[in-house]
Each structure stands twice: as C-alpha cells, then as structure tokens.
Amino acid sequence: MNLPDRRPHLLVYRRLLKHMRPCWKAILGLLLLNVVSAPISLLGPLPLKIAIDNAIGGHPLPAWLALLLPAFVPRSSATLLAISAGLVVLIALLSQLQNLASSVLGTVTAQHLVLQFRTTLFRHVQRLSLAYHDEKGSMDAGYRIALDAPAIQYIAIDGLIPFVASVVSFVSIVYVTVRLDWELAIVALSISPVLFVISHRYRRQLRPRYRELKQIENGALSVVQEALGALRVVKAFGQEEREERRFSSRAEEGVKAQKRLSLMESGFGLLIGTTTALGVAITLLIGGSHVRSGVLTLGELLLVMAYLSQLYSPLTTMSRKVASIQSHLASIDRAFALLDEAPEVPERPGAKALERAAGAVTFHDVSFGFSSDRQILKQVSFDLTPGTRLGISGTTGAGKTTLVNLLTRFYDPTHGQILLDGVDLRDYRLDDLRAQFAIVLQEPILFSSTIRENIAYGKPSAGEAEVVAAAKAANVHGFIVRLPQGYDTLVGERGMRLSGGERQRISLARAFLKDAPILILDEPTSSVDNATEATIMDAVERLMRGRTTLMIAHRLGTLSSCDVRLELEGGRAMSLTIENTQMLERPLSQGGV
Numbered sequence: 001m002n003l004p005d006r007r008p009h010l011l012v013y014r015r016l017l018k019h020m021r022p023c024w025k026a027i028l029g030l031l032l033l034n035v036v037s038a039p040i041s042l043l044g045p046l047p048l049k050i051a052i053d054n055a056i057g058g059h060p061l062p063a064w065l066a067l068l069l070p071a072f073v074p075r076s077s078a079t080l081l082a083i084s085a086g087l088v089v090l091i092a093l094l095s096q097l098q099n100l101a102s103s104v105l106g107t108v109t110a111q112h113l114v115l116q117f118r119t120t121l122f123r124h125v126q127r128l129s130l131a132y133h134d135e136k137g138s139m140d141a142g143y144r145i146a147l148d149a150p151a152i153q154y155i156a157i158d159g160l161i162p163f164v165a166s167v168v169s170f171v172s173i174v175y176v177t178v179r180l181d182w183e184l185a186i187v188a189l190s191i192s193p194v195l196f197v198i199s200h201r202y203r204r205q206l207r208p209r210y211r212e213l214k215q216i217e218n219g220a221l222s223v224v225q226e227a228l229g230a231l232r233v234v235k236a237f238g239q240e241e242r243e244e245r246r247f248s249s250r251a252e253e254g255v256k257a258q259k260r261l262s263l264m265e266s267g268f269g270l271l272i273g274t275t276t277a278l279g280v281a282i283t284l285l286i287g288g289s290h291v292r293s294g295v296l297t298l299g300e301l302l303l304v305m306a307y308l309s310q311l312y313s314p315l316t317t318m319s320r321k322v323a324s325i326q327s328h329l330a331s332i333d334r335a336f337a338l339l340d341e342a343p344e345v346p347e348r349p350g351a352k353a354l355e356r357a358a359g360a361v362t363f364h365d366v367s368f369g370f371s372s373d374r375q376i377l378k379q380v381s382f383d384l385t386p387g388t389r390l391g392i393s394g395t396t397g398a399g400k401t402t403l404v405n406l407l408t409r410f411y412d413p414t415h416g417q418i419l420l421d422g423v424d425l426r427d428y429r430l431d432d433l434r435a436q437f438a439i440v441l442q443e444p445i446l447f448s449s450t451i452r453e454n455i456a457y458g459k460p461s462a463g464e465a466e467v468v469a470a471a472k473a474a475n476v477h478g479f480i481v482r483l484p485q486g487y488d489t490l491v492g493e494r495g496m497r498l499s500g501g502e503r504q505r506i507s508l509a510r511a512f513l514k515d516a517p518i519l520i521l522d523e524p525t526s527s528v529d530n531a532t533e534a535t536i537m538d539a540v541e542r543l544m545r546g547r548t549t550l551m552i553a554h555r556l557g558t559l560s561s562c563d564v565r566l567e568l569e570g571g572r573a574m575s576l577t578i579e580n581t582q583m584l585e586r587p588l589s590q591g592g593v
Contacts, residue, residue, distance in 0.1 A: 012329060013160075015336060019117055020156055026109040027156065033102040034165035038172045040098060043091045045306030047084040053299030055080035106161075110153040118149045121338060129344035130410045131370060139222040144338050148214070151331035159325045173307050180304050181296060184283055188308050191279040198271050206264060210330035213257045220250035283308055345409050347430045354432040358421050359386035359517045359548035361407065366416035368399075368406055376402045378571045379416070384564070386517075389549040391559030394568035400552045403568070404520045407550070408437050438511035438543075442523035444503040446495030451480055452487040454495070454506055458514035466513060474509035474539045476502065501532035508539050519544060521551040525558060537561075 020027060053059040055077045061069070073079060125141045133141070177185040227234055227243040234243055287304060290296045296304070361384040369375035377399045384390055392400050405411055406418060409425055418425045425433060438458070446454045455470055456462045462470075467487065471477040479502060483489045495503045504524060511519065524540060525533040541561060544551075553559050565577045 012332060012336070016152065016155060016332065019120070019152060020113065022116055023109055023112050026105060026112070027161070030102065030105050030109055030157065031161050031164060033098060033105065034161050035168050037095070037098055037102075037165060038169035040091065040095050041169060042172060042176060042307070043087075044095075045303050047087040047091070048306070049299040049303040050087070051081055051084040051299075052302060053297050055084060057297065057299065059297060059299075106157050110157045113156060114150050114153050117152045117335070118145050121145045121149055121335060124339055124341075127343050128341055130405070131344055132341060137222060139226075140218060141338060143218045143221055144334050147217075148331040148335045151328035151335065154328040155325060155332060159328065177304060177307050180300060180307075181287070181290060184287055184290070184304055184308075187286055188279055188283050191275050194275050195272060198268065198275070206261070206326040208330075209257070209261050209264065210327040211333065213254065213261060214330055214334060216250065216254045216257055220247060220254055223247045223250055280305075280308060345412050345430070348426055351429040352423065352427050352432075354420075354428050354436065357436045357517050359388075360384065360419075360421050361518070361548060361550075362417075362419035362422075363403075364417045364419065366406065366413045366418060368402060368411060368413050368415075375414075376571050377406070377413075380568075380571075380573045381416075382564075382566060382573065382576055384548055386548055387546060388564060389544055389551065389562040391562030391565040392550060392552045392568065393554070393556060393559060393565065394574075396554075398568040399571045400568055401522055404439075404522060404550055404552065407518075408439070408520070409433060436516055437518050437520055438514045438516040438547075439520045440504070440507050440511050440522070440524050440540075444495065444500075444507035446491050446498070446503055446506060448491070448493045450485075450488050450490055451483075451506060454491060455487075455509045455513055457510055458516075462513055467509075470509040470513035471506075473512045473542055474505045475535050476505035476509055479505075501529075501536065504532075504536055505539065508536065508543060512539075512543055517547055519547045519549040521549065521553075523552055523554065525553075525555075 050061075050065070054061050058077075060066075061075065061080075069075075069083075121141075122145055125145065174185060174189065177188065223243070223246050227247070234240060284305065287296065287301045291298055291301050363380050363382050366377060366380045367375060368377040380399075380403065382390075392403065394400050402411070406413055407425075409430065412426065420428070420433070420436070447457065452467055455467050459466070468477060471480055471487075480487055480489070491497055491503075491506075495506070498506070508524075521540065525536050537558070540551075544561070549562075551559060551562060559565055563578070567574045567577070
C-alpha cells in the first residue's frame with residue numbers, strides 16, 4: 001500500500017538523510033566549503049570602505065587593520081589605495097577558489113547520490129510482484145527511477161546545503177551590521193518575518209501543484225511508450241495521427257499546469273524582490289541621515305549597505321529554496337512511495353537454502369485470485385514425482401500460465417500449498433528457489449546484446465565451450481555460425497533482428513545452459529511454422545530428459561511426449577490423465593483433482 005504522497009517534511013528529510021549516509025563525508029566537506037563563503041563575503045565590501053574613508057577621506061585606519069600592517073609600511077593615501085586594490089584581487093581569488101572546489105565536489109557528490117538512489121529504486125522495483133507491474137505499467141516505475149530520483153541531488157546538494165550556508169551567512173552579517181549600526185540592523189531585519197510568511201504561503205500552494213504536474217508528465221510519457229511498443233499495430237491500422245493527438249492532449253495538460261506554476265513562481269519572485277527593495281530603500285534613508293549627523297562615515301554607510309544587500313541575499317535564497325524545493329519534494333515523495341510498495345512475495349525470515357532440487361512438485365488445494373470475486377485458480381491438486389513431464393491444456397483464460405507463475409513464486413496462492421521436494425515454496429530462499437527453474441516462454445524475450453550474452457544470461461560465468469554446447473543442443477549453432485559476427489552478433493531490441501523461431505531456439509539454448517532441475521515450457525511452438533516447430537520440439541525433447549517438466553500447449557499434439565496431462569477449465573482441474581503407462585507405478589495425485 002502506498003503511503004500518502006504528502007508526507008511530513010521531517011519524515012521526508014529523515015529518510016533523505018538515510019539515503020545520503022553513504023556520501024556523508026563528501027556532503028560534510030561540501031557543507032564546510034559553502035559555509036566558508038560567509039566570511040569571504042564579509043570581506044568583499046571592506047576594500048571599498050578603506051579606499052573611501054582611509055585613503056581618500058583621511059580617516060585613521062581601523063585598529064585591527066593597523067595591527068595587521070607591518071610598521072615599515074607607510075600609511076600614505078597611495079599605499080592605502082594599493083592595499084585596497086590588492087585586497088580586491090585577493091578576496092576575488094579566494095571566492096573563485098571556493099566556488100571551484102564547491103562546484104567540483106558538488107557535481108561528483110550529486111552524481112554518486114543519484115546513482116545509488118536510482119540503484120536502490122531499481123533493485124526494489126525488480127523485487128515487486130508481477131501484480132504490481134501489471135497494474136501500474138512499466139512506465140510509472142521507469143519515470144520515477146529516471147526523472148524523480150534526481151530530486152535527491154537537488155534537495156541535498158542544491159537545496160539543504162545552500163540553505164544551511166545562507167543561515168550561517170545571515171547570522172554573520174547580522175552580527176557585523178549590529179556592530180556598525182544597530183538601528184539600521186533592526187530596520188533591515190524588520191522585513192525578515194514578511195519574507196518567511198510569503199515563503200510559507202507559497203510553499204503550501206506549490207507542492208501539490210508540482211505533484212499534479214508530475215502525474216500529468218507521467219501520463220504523457222506512458223502514451224509514448226505504449227505507442228512505440230505497439231508501433232507495428234499502430235502502423236498497420238494507420239493510427240499514427242490518433243496516437244499523436246492522444247499524446248498532444250496529455251502534453252497540453254502538462255503545458256497548462258506548467259504555465260500555472262510559472263505564474264505562481266513569478267508572483268512569488270515579485271513579492272520577494274519588492275519586499276527586499278523596500279527594506280533597502282528605508283535603510284538608505286535612515287543611513288543617509290546618520291551620515292549627515294556624523295553617526296556613520298560615508299565609507300561605513302557603503303559598508304553597511306553592501307552588507308545589507310548580502311543580508312537580503314541569504315534571506316532571499318532561503319525563501320526561494322523553500323519554495324523551489326517543493327518541486328523536488330513532490331518527486332521524492334513519488335520515489336519514496338515506490339520504495340514503500342511491499343513485495344507481495346516476501347522472503348520469510350530464516351528461509352531455507354536450496355542448492356539443487358530433486359524436482360518433486362505438489363499442488364495441494366491451490367486457489368489464486370487477484371481479488372475475492374476474481375478467482376483464477378480454484379482448488380487445484382496434483383503430485384509430480386521427479387522427472388515427470390506434465391502437459392497442461394485448456395482454453396484461453398483457464399489459468400494455465402497462472403499455475404506455473406505460482407510455481408515460480410511470481411505470485412503466492414491465496415489458499416492452499418505448493419511444495420517442492422516436500423517443502424512449502426515460501427520456506428525457501430527466493431533466489432535459490434528461482435534458480436531451480438528454466439523457463440521458455442511463448443514469446444521469447446531476448447535482451448539488446450549479443451547472442452552469446454543472451455544464451456549465457458542464466459549462467460554469466462559460462463565459458464565458450466558451454467555456450468556452444470547449449471546452442472548445438474538447441475539446434476541453433478548452425479544458424480549462429482553463419483552470421484558475420486557469429487556469437488557476437490547483436491540481436492537488437494527484444495531480439496527483433498531475428499525471426500521468431502531463431503529467438504525461440506536461443507531461449508532454449510539459454511535453458512540448456514542453465515541446466516535447472518525443473519523446466520517450464522509455456523506454448524514454446526505456438527508462433528512458428530511446422531518445419532520450425534519440428535526443429536524446436538526435437539530440442540525440447542532433449543531438454544526435458546531427466547527434468548520435471550510442465551509444458552503448456554493449446555495443440556494437444558505438442559503434449560504427446562508428456563507422461564501426464566492436466567486439463568484446466570475455468571480455473572479448475574477437470575482431469576488428470578496418465579499418457580505414459582510406465583508412470584502408473586508412480587503416485588500422481590493426492591486429494592483428487
């Protein structure tokens with residue numbers, strides 16, 4: 001179940017800190033670099049004050065500066081002007097070095113943060129059940145990993161750290177300004193509450209608007225993915241313009257939402273800018289009267305005004321960061337909501353290790369449904385001894401694929417038990433359990449890599465000889481060696497550079513190489529011609545030897561080599577037929593079918 005999208009700020013920041021922990025040293029260094037900018041900024045207006053008051057105005061040097069200058073340095077106007085000019089260059093150099101170090105460290109840290117957060121999300125998404133992905137679609141998770149995950153960078157590196165640095169800078173400037181003229185400091189600070197009230201008001205309005213925008217953008221990208229994924233159908237029916245209109249409609253909603261956000265952000269900026277300008281104007285009026293009355297020198301007034309501009313800068317930064325961070329909080333909410341999705345097939349504490357199963361499979365009164373009023377399997381029971389070949393037939397929607405999905409724990413039964421070698425599947429470690437199965441699907445899935453890598457997908461450590469042996473067993477070696485790049489040939493996205501029969505034989509080679517004790521064949525020949533089917537079935541016959549096999553097929557002739565046949569109808573096991581008389585000596589069913 002998803003947590004509410006709108007989480008309390010403290011909860012969000014606490015979770016962010018947890019994900020920032022692997023980079024804590026770099027983040028701490030970045031924070032210190034940003035904090036150092038405060039004293040450098042305080043030094044910035046000082047050369048101007050020295051030039052006006054001391055070099056030009058003839059006022060004595062401040063006591064601290066007189067102590068710093070060696071006794072042999074003359075206090076002439078020319079010397080003081082030279083010192084002022086030198087300080088300008090020195091302070092600028094320090095500022096640039098600080099910016100350079102901060103920029104480099106910030107970029108590196110941000111990339112590491114985003115990478116580890118995306119990896120965490122991707123790891124979690126792969127462990128969510130197929131039911132979740134069937135309901136949400138792959139685009140939703142892809143959007144959150146690709147476009148929502150970088151929010152951790154903006155919040156931590158571009159948000160929190162500048163915010164903390166601005167607080168330090170604000171406190172420092174207030175202290176120095178109070179020392180120079182406490183009345184001006186109070187006037188300048190009087191606008192601070194107004195800025196924070198404006199910021200708080202806009203923060204509450206912006207976050208839900210950003211969340212709405214993210215959902216609209218997600219919907220628009222879903223249209224793109226759906227249309228491109230079914231491009232052959234779109235082209236075959238001449239529906240390109242229709243899909244374009246569908247995308248444009250969704251995208252137009254995003255444009256409108258972005259306009260509304262832009263107007264709100266512009267209004268926020270207008271209020272902030274006007275408020276700070278008002279503070280500067282009032283300070284200038286009062287400061288000018290202080291100069292005329294002799295309370296301040298002209299240089300001190302310029303120094304105060306420079307500090308006040310720096311004072312309003314961190315105030316403005318803090319206000320704007322609080323507002324702009326709402327976009328990224330909306331994104332991080334979505335990323336955390338994905339992490340909060342609990343796997344529907346969790347691994348039990350203390351689950352048993354399983355090296356290689358013998359292959360005995362038992363379904364005991366198994367029922368499954370996505371809801372109480374939508375039962376897909378109903379009280380199915382049967383036993384298979386190791387090495388048994390079970391043929392599963394039935395009409396479309398009878399529950400054939402669901403049955404094998406339960407065996408591999410893509411789902412868990414809503415009622416009953418499934419046992420492997422006498423142990424409930426839920427008592428095994430999930431990775432160990434799935435290592436016991438080799439699966440060949442009706443629509444073979446290949447990855448956009450080489451033929452070699454696709455064959456070795458289930459056993460990445462396999463050597464050249466093993467890959468070739470598996471290809472020969474699957475009757476695909478001859479085809480592969482005739483290709484210009486042989487086993488290094490790229491198959492294209494989803495293997496679309498190969499024919500259906502070629503893809504299927506490569507998936508069979510993958511199953512041969514994995515050498516799992518249990519084999520699942522889901523309509524392995526339904527989409528190929530008769531000649532290719534014969535070639536595939538010859539390989540399938542070798543693959544089934546010595547393995548417990550569950551083969552799904554609509555054509556009963558495909559199941560002729562099976563020992564037992566199970567017919568499903570409406571989710572129920574209508575019959576369990578022994579095809580191989582040698583199996584009569586083996587117990588096939590307990591509790592009926």
